[in-house]
Amino acid sequence: MPKTGMEPLRKRALIDATISAIGERGALDVTMSQIAGRAGVSSALAHHYFGAKDELLQATMRHLLSELGADLKTALSKAHGPRERLSAVISVNFSATQFCPETVAAWLAFYVEAQKSPAMRRLLIVYARRLHSNLMSGLSAFLPRGEAIATAETIAAMIDGFYIRRALKDGPTDAASAARLVEDYVKLRLSRTR
Amino acid sequence: MPKTGMEPLRKRALIDATISAIGERGALDVTMSQIAGRAGVSSALAHHYFGAKDELLQATMRHLLSELGADLKTALSKAHGPRERLSAVISVNFSATQFCPETVAAWLAFYVEAQKSPAMRRLLIVYARRLHSNLMSGLSAFLPRGEAIATAETIAAMIDGFYIRRALKDGPTDAASAARLVEDYVKLRLSRTR
DNA sequence: TTTTCTTGATTGATCAGTCAATTAAAAATA
DNA sequence: TATTTTTAATTGACTGATCAATCAAGAAAA
Numbered sequence: 351m352p353k354t355g356m357e358p359l360r361k362r363a364l365i366d367a368t369i370s371a372i373g374e375r376g377a378l379d380v381t382m383s384q385i386a387g388r389a390g391v392s393s394a395l396a397h398h399y400f401g402a403k404d405e406l407l408q409a410t411m412r413h414l415l416s417e418l419g420a421d422l423k424t425a426l427s428k429a430h431g432p433r434e435r436l437s438a439v440i441s442v443n444f445s446a447t448q449f450c451p452e453t454v455a456a457w458l459a460f461y462v463e464a465q466k467s468p469a470m471r472r473l474l475i476v477y478a479r480r481l482h483s484n485l486m487s488g489l490s491a492f493l494p495r496g497e498a499i500a501t502a503e504t505i506a507a508m509i510d511g512f513y514i515r516r517a518l519k520d521g522p523t524d525a526a527s528a529a530r531l532v533e534d535y536v537k538l539r540l541s542r543t544r
Numbered sequence: 545m546p547k548t549g550m551e552p553l554r555k556r557a558l559i560d561a562t563i564s565a566i567g568e569r570g571a572l573d574v575t576m577s578q579i580a581g582r583a584g585v586s587s588a589l590a591h592h593y594f595g596a597k598d599e600l601l602q603a604t605m606r607h608l609l610s611e612l613g614a615d616l617k618t619a620l621s622k623a624h625g626p627r628e629r630l631s632a633v634i635s636v637n638f639s640a641t642q643f644c645p646e647t648v649a650a651w652l653a654f655y656v657e658a659q660k661s662p663a664m665r666r667l668l669i670v671y672a673r674r675l676h677s678n679l680m681s682g683l684s685a686f687l688p689r690g691e692a693i694a695t696a697e698t699i700a701a702m703i704d705g706f707y708i709r710r711a712l713k714d715g716p717t718d719a720a721s722a723a724r725l726v727e728d729y730v731k732l733r734l735s736r737t738r
Numbered sequence: 739t740t741t742t743c744t745t746g747a748t749t750g751a752t753c754a755g756t757c758a759a760t761t762a763a764a765a766a767t768a
Numbered sequence: 769t770a771t772t773t774t775t776a777a778t779t780g781a782c783t784g785a786t787c788a789a790t791c792a793a794g795a796a797a798a
Contacts, residue, residue, distance in 0.1 A: 356777060376659025379573075381753060392779050397755060455659060461708060462656050465570025465649060471712065478714050503715050504725050507705030514655060514704045518665065520672050521697050531698050538732055548797080550743065575787060586745050591789060 357399065361409070363389040364396055368410040373452025376517075378407065378459045404467070411460050411473050418448060418477070422484065436488030436536060439481070443509050444529035449516065458517045481506055492540050501539050508532050551593065555603070557583040558590055562604040567646025570711075572601065572653045598661070605654050605667050612642060612671070616678065630682030630730060633675070637703050638723035643710065652711045675700055686734050695733050702726050 367388035371380040382403055386393040400406040425438040442448065464470040485502035493501060512528040515521035522528050561582035565574040576597055580587040594600040619632040636642065658664040679696035687695060706722040709715035716722050 360777090377656050382755085383753080393754085394756085394779055394781095395777075398778080401755095403754065458656060458659075461712065462571050462652060464712060465652075474712060475714055478709075478712070482715075500725060500728065504702065504729060506715065507709060507722075507725070508698065508701050509705065510708045511701030511703065511705035514708065515672075515701060518655065518658060518668060518672070520669055521676075521700065528701075531694060531701070534694065535698060535729065554743090576789085577787080587788085588745055588790085589743080592744080595789095597788065 360389070360391065360395065361399055364391075364399065364406060365410045365413050368406060369414070369452055369456050372410075372459050373455045376455050376459070378463050382406075404469075407460075407463065408467075408469055408473070410456070411470060414453065414456060414460075415473060415477055418442070419480070421445060421447060426484070432488045432491035433540075436485065437533065439484045439488065440505070440509075440532050440536070441529055443481075444512075444525040444532075446525065449513075449525040449528070451516070454513050454516045457513060478506065481509075501536075505532060505536070508535065554583070554585065554589065555593055558585075558593065558600060559604045559607050562600060563608070563646055563650050566604075566653050567649045570649050570653070572657050576600075598663075601654075601657065602661075602663055602667070604650070605664060608647065608650060608654075609667060609671055612636070613674070615639060615641060620678075626682045626685035627734075630679065631727065633678045633682065634699070634703075634726050634730070635723055637675075638706075638719040638726075640719065643707075643719040643722070645710070648707050648710045651707060672700065675703075695730075699726060699730070702729065 364385060367385045368380070371385050371388055372378060375384075382393040382396050385406070386396040389396070396406065400409065421442050422439065425442045426435060429435045429438040447453070460470060461474065464474045482502050485505055486498055489498035489501050492498075509532065512522070512531070516523055516528070522531065558579060561579045562574070565579050565582055566572060569578075576587040576590050579600070580590040583590070590600065594603065615636050616633065619636045620629060623629045623632040641647070654664060655668065658668045676696050679699055680692055683692040683695050686692075703726065706716070706725070710717055710722070716725065
Protein backbone atom coordinates (compact mmCIF):
# COMPACT_ATOMS: atom_id res chain seq x y z
CA MET A 351 0.00 0.00 0.00
CA PRO A 352 1.79 3.15 -1.21
CA LYS A 353 1.59 6.07 1.14
CA THR A 354 2.37 8.87 -1.26
CA GLY A 355 -0.31 11.41 -2.00
CA MET A 356 -3.05 9.25 -0.60
CA GLU A 357 -5.58 12.02 -0.42
CA PRO A 358 -6.87 12.00 -4.01
CA LEU A 359 -6.85 8.21 -4.17
CA ARG A 360 -8.74 7.79 -0.93
CA LYS A 361 -11.22 10.52 -1.78
CA ARG A 362 -11.91 8.89 -5.09
CA ALA A 363 -12.27 5.45 -3.52
CA LEU A 364 -14.65 6.84 -0.92
CA ILE A 365 -16.77 8.56 -3.57
CA ASP A 366 -16.95 5.35 -5.61
CA ALA A 367 -17.84 3.44 -2.45
CA THR A 368 -20.56 5.96 -1.72
CA ILE A 369 -22.14 5.48 -5.13
CA SER A 370 -22.04 1.73 -4.89
CA ALA A 371 -23.37 1.72 -1.31
CA ILE A 372 -26.24 4.02 -2.24
CA GLY A 373 -26.87 1.95 -5.34
CA GLU A 374 -27.12 -1.24 -3.32
CA ARG A 375 -29.10 0.25 -0.47
CA GLY A 376 -31.25 2.41 -2.73
CA ALA A 377 -31.15 5.38 -0.40
CA LEU A 378 -28.96 7.86 1.39
CA ASP A 379 -29.28 6.15 4.74
CA VAL A 380 -25.98 4.41 4.26
CA THR A 381 -23.60 4.84 7.18
CA MET A 382 -20.12 6.23 7.09
CA SER A 383 -18.88 2.85 8.30
CA GLN A 384 -20.53 1.03 5.40
CA ILE A 385 -19.02 3.43 2.91
CA ALA A 386 -15.59 3.37 4.52
CA GLY A 387 -15.68 -0.41 4.79
CA ARG A 388 -16.40 -0.68 1.08
CA ALA A 389 -13.45 1.55 0.35
CA GLY A 390 -11.29 -0.59 2.61
CA VAL A 391 -10.62 2.05 5.24
CA SER A 392 -11.96 3.03 8.64
CA SER A 393 -14.81 5.44 9.11
CA ALA A 394 -12.45 7.75 10.98
CA LEU A 395 -10.45 8.16 7.79
CA ALA A 396 -13.52 9.10 5.82
CA HIS A 397 -14.18 11.80 8.36
CA HIS A 398 -10.56 12.86 8.20
CA TYR A 399 -10.75 13.49 4.48
CA PHE A 400 -14.28 14.79 4.13
CA GLY A 401 -15.07 16.29 7.52
CA ALA A 402 -18.75 15.50 7.61
CA LYS A 403 -21.04 13.04 5.89
CA ASP A 404 -22.79 15.88 4.08
CA GLU A 405 -19.58 16.89 2.44
CA LEU A 406 -18.90 13.37 1.24
CA LEU A 407 -22.40 13.17 -0.21
CA GLN A 408 -22.02 16.52 -1.90
CA ALA A 409 -18.65 15.53 -3.29
CA THR A 410 -20.24 12.35 -4.61
CA MET A 411 -22.95 14.30 -6.31
CA ARG A 412 -20.45 16.73 -7.82
CA HIS A 413 -18.57 13.72 -9.12
CA LEU A 414 -21.70 12.34 -10.76
CA LEU A 415 -22.45 15.73 -12.22
CA SER A 416 -18.98 16.22 -13.63
CA GLU A 417 -18.96 12.73 -15.14
CA LEU A 418 -22.23 13.48 -16.87
CA GLY A 419 -20.81 16.79 -18.02
CA ALA A 420 -17.74 15.10 -19.45
CA ASP A 421 -19.78 12.45 -21.28
CA LEU A 422 -21.96 15.19 -22.68
CA LYS A 423 -19.02 17.23 -23.87
CA THR A 424 -17.58 14.24 -25.71
CA ALA A 425 -20.90 13.40 -27.33
CA LEU A 426 -21.58 16.99 -28.38
CA SER A 427 -18.16 17.34 -29.94
CA LYS A 428 -19.00 14.50 -32.31
CA ALA A 429 -22.40 15.88 -33.27
CA HIS A 430 -22.90 17.78 -36.52
CA GLY A 431 -25.70 20.31 -36.49
CA PRO A 432 -28.58 20.88 -34.07
CA ARG A 433 -30.49 17.68 -34.83
CA GLU A 434 -27.52 15.51 -33.97
CA ARG A 435 -26.83 17.62 -30.90
CA LEU A 436 -30.33 16.89 -29.71
CA SER A 437 -29.88 13.16 -30.14
CA ALA A 438 -26.50 13.33 -28.45
CA VAL A 439 -27.99 14.93 -25.35
CA ILE A 440 -30.65 12.24 -25.17
CA SER A 441 -28.32 9.33 -25.79
CA VAL A 442 -25.85 10.46 -23.13
CA ASN A 443 -28.58 10.40 -20.51
CA PHE A 444 -29.32 6.80 -21.44
CA SER A 445 -25.73 5.67 -21.97
CA ALA A 446 -24.42 2.61 -20.18
CA THR A 447 -22.46 4.68 -17.67
CA GLN A 448 -25.34 7.01 -16.79
CA PHE A 449 -28.32 4.68 -16.91
CA CYS A 450 -26.83 1.88 -14.82
CA PRO A 451 -28.80 0.90 -11.70
CA GLU A 452 -26.24 2.26 -9.24
CA THR A 453 -26.05 5.68 -10.81
CA VAL A 454 -29.80 5.89 -11.26
CA ALA A 455 -30.40 4.97 -7.62
CA ALA A 456 -27.89 7.60 -6.55
CA TRP A 457 -29.59 10.28 -8.65
CA LEU A 458 -32.97 9.44 -7.21
CA ALA A 459 -31.60 9.49 -3.67
CA PHE A 460 -30.01 12.87 -4.30
CA TYR A 461 -33.28 14.24 -5.64
CA VAL A 462 -34.84 13.39 -2.31
CA GLU A 463 -31.93 14.78 -0.34
CA ALA A 464 -32.24 18.04 -2.28
CA GLN A 465 -35.55 18.66 -0.50
CA LYS A 466 -33.68 19.07 2.76
CA SER A 467 -30.29 20.32 1.69
CA PRO A 468 -30.05 23.67 -0.09
CA ALA A 469 -26.54 22.80 -1.25
CA MET A 470 -27.83 19.65 -2.96
CA ARG A 471 -30.69 21.53 -4.50
CA ARG A 472 -28.32 24.07 -5.97
CA LEU A 473 -26.30 21.29 -7.57
CA LEU A 474 -29.39 19.68 -9.06
CA ILE A 475 -30.62 22.99 -10.42
CA VAL A 476 -27.28 23.50 -12.12
CA TYR A 477 -27.80 20.13 -13.79
CA ALA A 478 -31.38 20.95 -14.79
CA ARG A 479 -30.36 24.29 -16.27
CA ARG A 480 -27.55 22.73 -18.23
CA LEU A 481 -29.82 20.02 -19.60
CA HIS A 482 -32.39 22.64 -20.54
CA SER A 483 -29.91 24.85 -22.34
CA ASN A 484 -28.38 21.91 -24.18
CA LEU A 485 -31.80 20.84 -25.35
CA MET A 486 -32.65 24.38 -26.36
CA SER A 487 -29.50 24.67 -28.42
CA GLY A 488 -30.79 21.80 -30.51
CA LEU A 489 -34.48 22.67 -30.53
CA SER A 490 -34.18 26.38 -31.30
CA ALA A 491 -33.14 25.57 -34.83
CA PHE A 492 -36.47 23.91 -35.56
CA LEU A 493 -39.09 25.43 -33.29
CA PRO A 494 -40.17 28.92 -32.26
CA ARG A 495 -38.91 29.86 -28.83
CA GLY A 496 -42.10 29.11 -26.89
CA GLU A 497 -42.52 25.67 -28.41
CA ALA A 498 -38.85 24.91 -27.97
CA ILE A 499 -39.12 25.68 -24.26
CA ALA A 500 -42.18 23.50 -23.86
CA THR A 501 -40.51 20.68 -25.77
CA ALA A 502 -37.33 20.93 -23.69
CA GLU A 503 -39.36 20.77 -20.49
CA THR A 504 -41.22 17.75 -21.79
CA ILE A 505 -38.05 15.93 -22.77
CA ALA A 506 -36.49 16.70 -19.39
CA ALA A 507 -39.54 15.31 -17.60
CA MET A 508 -39.47 12.17 -19.75
CA ILE A 509 -35.84 11.56 -18.92
CA ASP A 510 -36.45 11.95 -15.18
CA GLY A 511 -39.51 9.75 -15.49
CA PHE A 512 -37.61 6.93 -17.14
CA TYR A 513 -34.95 7.22 -14.47
CA ILE A 514 -37.58 6.67 -11.79
CA ARG A 515 -39.02 3.67 -13.57
CA ARG A 516 -35.58 2.26 -14.01
CA ALA A 517 -34.98 2.60 -10.26
CA LEU A 518 -38.25 0.76 -9.65
CA LYS A 519 -37.46 -1.82 -12.32
CA ASP A 520 -40.89 -1.23 -13.80
CA GLY A 521 -41.84 -0.28 -17.33
CA PRO A 522 -39.22 -0.11 -20.10
CA THR A 523 -36.29 -0.72 -17.84
CA ASP A 524 -33.62 -0.91 -20.47
CA ALA A 525 -31.76 2.11 -21.74
CA ALA A 526 -32.40 1.41 -25.40
CA SER A 527 -36.20 1.36 -25.09
CA ALA A 528 -36.28 4.47 -22.98
CA ALA A 529 -34.00 6.34 -25.37
CA ARG A 530 -36.11 5.22 -28.31
CA LEU A 531 -39.29 6.51 -26.70
CA VAL A 532 -37.73 9.92 -26.13
CA GLU A 533 -36.42 9.97 -29.68
CA ASP A 534 -39.87 9.03 -30.98
CA TYR A 535 -41.29 12.03 -29.21
CA VAL A 536 -38.65 14.33 -30.68
CA LYS A 537 -39.28 13.00 -34.18
CA LEU A 538 -42.99 13.48 -33.76
CA ARG A 539 -42.59 17.04 -32.58
CA LEU A 540 -40.09 18.02 -35.27
CA SER A 541 -42.07 16.37 -38.07
CA ARG A 542 -44.67 19.08 -37.66
CA THR A 543 -42.21 21.84 -38.45
CA ARG A 544 -42.83 23.93 -41.50
CA MET B 545 -62.11 14.63 23.54
CA PRO B 546 -64.54 11.80 22.78
CA LYS B 547 -63.30 8.36 23.67
CA THR B 548 -65.64 6.28 21.60
CA GLY B 549 -64.14 4.28 18.78
CA MET B 550 -60.94 6.21 18.83
CA GLU B 551 -59.07 3.77 16.67
CA PRO B 552 -60.17 4.89 13.18
CA LEU B 553 -59.96 8.57 14.15
CA ARG B 554 -56.49 8.26 15.58
CA LYS B 555 -55.27 6.14 12.69
CA ARG B 556 -56.56 8.66 10.22
CA ALA B 557 -55.04 11.57 12.14
CA LEU B 558 -51.71 9.77 12.29
CA ILE B 559 -51.77 9.07 8.56
CA ASP B 560 -52.55 12.70 7.79
CA ALA B 561 -49.80 13.77 10.16
CA THR B 562 -47.41 11.42 8.39
CA ILE B 563 -48.16 12.95 5.01
CA SER B 564 -47.76 16.47 6.28
CA ALA B 565 -44.58 15.63 8.17
CA ILE B 566 -43.05 13.97 5.12
CA GLY B 567 -44.21 16.87 2.99
CA GLU B 568 -42.50 19.37 5.22
CA ARG B 569 -39.36 17.37 5.76
CA GLY B 570 -39.21 16.14 2.19
CA ALA B 571 -38.16 12.65 3.18
CA LEU B 572 -39.06 9.56 5.15
CA ASP B 573 -36.62 10.33 7.94
CA VAL B 574 -39.39 11.83 10.05
CA THR B 575 -39.55 10.40 13.54
CA MET B 576 -42.50 8.74 15.20
CA SER B 577 -42.47 11.52 17.79
CA GLN B 578 -42.75 14.22 15.12
CA ILE B 579 -45.65 12.43 13.49
CA ALA B 580 -47.41 11.71 16.77
CA GLY B 581 -46.84 15.29 17.96
CA ARG B 582 -48.44 16.60 14.79
CA ALA B 583 -51.43 14.38 15.41
CA GLY B 584 -51.60 15.60 19.00
CA VAL B 585 -50.80 12.28 20.65
CA SER B 586 -47.79 10.57 22.13
CA SER B 587 -45.43 8.42 20.10
CA ALA B 588 -46.38 5.46 22.28
CA LEU B 589 -49.92 5.73 20.97
CA ALA B 590 -48.75 5.67 17.40
CA HIS B 591 -46.94 2.45 18.17
CA HIS B 592 -50.01 1.14 19.92
CA TYR B 593 -52.17 1.55 16.84
CA PHE B 594 -49.68 0.75 14.11
CA GLY B 595 -47.18 -1.53 15.78
CA ALA B 596 -44.10 -0.44 13.89
CA LYS B 597 -43.09 2.61 11.89
CA ASP B 598 -43.03 0.57 8.68
CA GLU B 599 -46.66 -0.27 9.10
CA LEU B 600 -47.61 3.36 9.57
CA LEU B 601 -45.69 4.28 6.45
CA GLN B 602 -47.31 1.50 4.47
CA ALA B 603 -50.74 2.48 5.71
CA THR B 604 -49.99 6.04 4.65
CA MET B 605 -49.05 4.90 1.22
CA ARG B 606 -52.14 2.75 0.89
CA HIS B 607 -54.14 5.80 1.88
CA LEU B 608 -52.51 7.90 -0.84
CA LEU B 609 -53.11 5.12 -3.31
CA SER B 610 -56.76 4.72 -2.43
CA GLU B 611 -57.38 8.47 -2.58
CA LEU B 612 -55.88 8.55 -6.03
CA GLY B 613 -58.02 5.57 -6.96
CA ALA B 614 -61.16 7.28 -5.71
CA ASP B 615 -60.40 10.51 -7.57
CA LEU B 616 -59.77 8.51 -10.68
CA LYS B 617 -63.01 6.60 -10.38
CA THR B 618 -64.97 9.83 -10.04
CA ALA B 619 -63.27 11.42 -13.01
CA LEU B 620 -63.69 8.36 -15.21
CA SER B 621 -67.37 8.12 -14.42
CA LYS B 622 -67.87 11.59 -15.90
CA ALA B 623 -65.89 10.86 -19.05
CA HIS B 624 -67.65 10.00 -22.32
CA GLY B 625 -65.65 7.87 -24.67
CA PRO B 626 -61.97 6.92 -24.79
CA ARG B 627 -60.62 10.37 -25.61
CA GLU B 628 -62.23 11.91 -22.56
CA ARG B 629 -61.11 8.98 -20.44
CA LEU B 630 -57.56 9.69 -21.47
CA SER B 631 -57.84 13.32 -20.48
CA ALA B 632 -59.51 12.35 -17.22
CA VAL B 633 -56.60 10.09 -16.25
CA ILE B 634 -54.14 12.86 -16.98
CA SER B 635 -56.06 15.59 -15.22
CA VAL B 636 -56.53 13.54 -12.06
CA ASN B 637 -52.78 13.12 -11.73
CA PHE B 638 -52.41 16.90 -11.88
CA SER B 639 -55.44 17.78 -9.78
CA ALA B 640 -55.13 20.08 -6.79
CA THR B 641 -55.36 17.20 -4.32
CA GLN B 642 -52.77 15.01 -6.05
CA PHE B 643 -50.26 17.56 -7.30
CA CYS B 644 -49.92 19.54 -4.07
CA PRO B 645 -46.39 19.80 -2.65
CA GLU B 646 -47.08 17.57 0.36
CA THR B 647 -48.49 14.71 -1.65
CA VAL B 648 -45.81 14.99 -4.29
CA ALA B 649 -43.05 14.93 -1.68
CA ALA B 650 -44.65 11.89 -0.10
CA TRP B 651 -44.82 10.07 -3.43
CA LEU B 652 -41.19 10.78 -4.16
CA ALA B 653 -40.16 9.63 -0.69
CA PHE B 654 -42.12 6.42 -1.15
CA TYR B 655 -40.46 5.80 -4.50
CA VAL B 656 -37.13 5.85 -2.71
CA GLU B 657 -38.38 3.68 0.12
CA ALA B 658 -39.61 1.15 -2.42
CA GLN B 659 -35.99 0.38 -3.24
CA LYS B 660 -35.53 -1.09 0.21
CA SER B 661 -38.98 -2.33 1.09
CA PRO B 662 -40.56 -5.06 -1.03
CA ALA B 663 -43.97 -4.24 0.46
CA MET B 664 -43.67 -0.64 -0.72
CA ARG B 665 -42.49 -1.72 -4.11
CA ARG B 666 -45.49 -3.99 -4.51
CA LEU B 667 -47.80 -1.09 -3.72
CA LEU B 668 -46.11 1.16 -6.24
CA ILE B 669 -46.25 -1.49 -8.91
CA VAL B 670 -49.97 -1.83 -8.33
CA TYR B 671 -50.25 1.89 -8.96
CA ALA B 672 -48.10 1.72 -12.08
CA ARG B 673 -50.12 -1.14 -13.52
CA ARG B 674 -53.38 0.61 -12.85
CA LEU B 675 -52.17 3.80 -14.49
CA HIS B 676 -50.95 1.81 -17.46
CA SER B 677 -54.20 -0.04 -17.93
CA ASN B 678 -56.25 3.13 -17.56
CA LEU B 679 -54.14 4.82 -20.20
CA MET B 680 -54.44 1.79 -22.47
CA SER B 681 -58.19 1.79 -22.18
CA GLY B 682 -58.17 5.26 -23.71
CA LEU B 683 -55.35 4.79 -26.20
CA SER B 684 -56.40 1.45 -27.62
CA ALA B 685 -59.28 3.10 -29.41
CA PHE B 686 -56.93 5.20 -31.50
CA LEU B 687 -53.63 3.38 -31.82
CA PRO B 688 -52.48 -0.12 -32.68
CA ARG B 689 -51.50 -2.10 -29.64
CA GLY B 690 -47.74 -1.64 -29.91
CA GLU B 691 -47.99 2.12 -30.32
CA ALA B 692 -50.55 2.36 -27.54
CA ILE B 693 -48.18 0.61 -25.16
CA ALA B 694 -45.31 2.88 -26.11
CA THR B 695 -47.51 5.94 -25.73
CA ALA B 696 -48.78 4.82 -22.34
CA GLU B 697 -45.22 4.29 -21.12
CA THR B 698 -44.26 7.71 -22.37
CA ILE B 699 -47.19 9.41 -20.67
CA ALA B 700 -46.45 7.58 -17.43
CA ALA B 701 -42.82 8.69 -17.55
CA MET B 702 -43.87 12.27 -18.23
CA ILE B 703 -46.18 12.28 -15.23
CA ASP B 704 -43.49 10.93 -12.93
CA GLY B 705 -41.02 13.39 -14.38
CA PHE B 706 -43.25 16.38 -13.70
CA TYR B 707 -43.77 15.10 -10.15
CA ILE B 708 -40.03 15.13 -9.59
CA ARG B 709 -39.66 18.62 -10.97
CA ARG B 710 -42.51 19.76 -8.82
CA ALA B 711 -40.78 18.35 -5.75
CA LEU B 712 -37.64 20.24 -6.73
CA LYS B 713 -39.60 23.39 -7.56
CA ASP B 714 -37.86 23.55 -10.90
CA GLY B 715 -39.32 23.73 -14.38
CA PRO B 716 -43.07 24.09 -14.89
CA THR B 717 -43.96 23.75 -11.27
CA ASP B 718 -47.67 24.43 -11.57
CA ALA B 719 -50.18 21.71 -12.24
CA ALA B 720 -51.83 23.47 -15.17
CA SER B 721 -48.64 23.80 -17.22
CA ALA B 722 -47.61 20.23 -16.55
CA ALA B 723 -51.03 18.90 -17.49
CA ARG B 724 -51.03 21.01 -20.65
CA LEU B 725 -47.66 19.63 -21.72
CA VAL B 726 -48.87 16.06 -21.31
CA GLU B 727 -52.07 16.87 -23.19
CA ASP B 728 -50.03 18.46 -25.98
CA TYR B 729 -48.13 15.24 -26.35
CA VAL B 730 -51.34 13.21 -26.50
CA LYS B 731 -52.82 15.51 -29.12
CA LEU B 732 -49.68 15.31 -31.19
CA ARG B 733 -49.62 11.52 -31.06
CA LEU B 734 -53.31 11.12 -31.83
CA SER B 735 -53.28 13.65 -34.65
CA ARG B 736 -51.23 11.20 -36.65
CA THR B 737 -53.90 8.55 -36.57
CA ARG B 738 -55.32 7.46 -39.83
C1' DT C 739 -65.62 -4.56 36.82
C1' DT C 740 -63.62 -5.00 32.51
C1' DT C 741 -62.07 -3.02 28.46
C1' DT C 742 -60.24 0.77 25.83
C1' DC C 743 -57.24 4.57 25.62
C1' DT C 744 -53.22 7.06 26.80
C1' DT C 745 -48.74 8.42 28.34
C1' DG C 746 -44.06 9.07 30.80
C1' DA C 747 -40.19 6.77 31.53
C1' DT C 748 -36.97 3.59 29.98
C1' DT C 749 -34.17 0.53 27.12
C1' DG C 750 -31.15 -0.87 23.63
C1' DA C 751 -29.37 -0.04 19.30
C1' DT C 752 -27.33 2.80 15.90
C1' DC C 753 -24.47 6.37 14.23
C1' DA C 754 -21.95 10.78 13.24
C1' DG C 755 -18.24 12.84 14.78
C1' DT C 756 -13.86 13.30 17.90
C1' DC C 757 -9.42 12.26 19.77
C1' DA C 758 -5.29 10.43 21.30
C1' DA C 759 -2.08 7.33 19.85
C1' DT C 760 0.48 4.62 16.15
C1' DT C 761 2.84 3.80 12.06
C1' DA C 762 5.03 5.03 7.99
C1' DA C 763 6.87 8.24 4.68
C1' DA C 764 9.44 12.66 3.59
C1' DA C 765 12.41 16.08 4.57
C1' DA C 766 16.00 17.99 6.89
C1' DT C 767 20.28 17.61 9.11
C1' DA C 768 24.59 15.81 10.44
C1' DT D 769 24.73 7.66 4.17
C1' DA D 770 22.71 7.56 8.62
C1' DT D 771 20.18 10.32 11.81
C1' DT D 772 16.71 12.91 13.53
C1' DT D 773 12.64 15.68 12.73
C1' DT D 774 8.54 16.70 10.71
C1' DT D 775 4.56 15.70 8.30
C1' DA D 776 0.93 12.53 6.42
C1' DA D 777 -1.92 8.52 6.98
C1' DT D 778 -4.52 5.64 9.74
C1' DT D 779 -7.15 3.53 13.31
C1' DG D 780 -9.58 1.78 17.74
C1' DA D 781 -11.95 3.39 21.26
C1' DC D 782 -15.01 6.64 22.93
C1' DT D 783 -18.93 10.19 23.36
C1' DG D 784 -23.25 12.17 22.91
C1' DA D 785 -27.29 12.35 20.51
C1' DT D 786 -31.17 10.33 18.40
C1' DC D 787 -34.80 7.15 17.90
C1' DA D 788 -37.79 2.96 17.51
C1' DA D 789 -39.90 0.13 20.45
C1' DT D 790 -41.55 -1.53 25.14
C1' DC D 791 -43.93 -1.48 29.40
C1' DA D 792 -46.12 -0.67 33.49
C1' DA D 793 -49.37 2.15 35.18
C1' DG D 794 -53.03 5.62 35.16
C1' DA D 795 -57.46 7.66 33.42
C1' DA D 796 -61.70 7.21 31.23
C1' DA D 797 -65.51 4.70 29.24
C1' DA D 798 -68.55 0.66 28.82
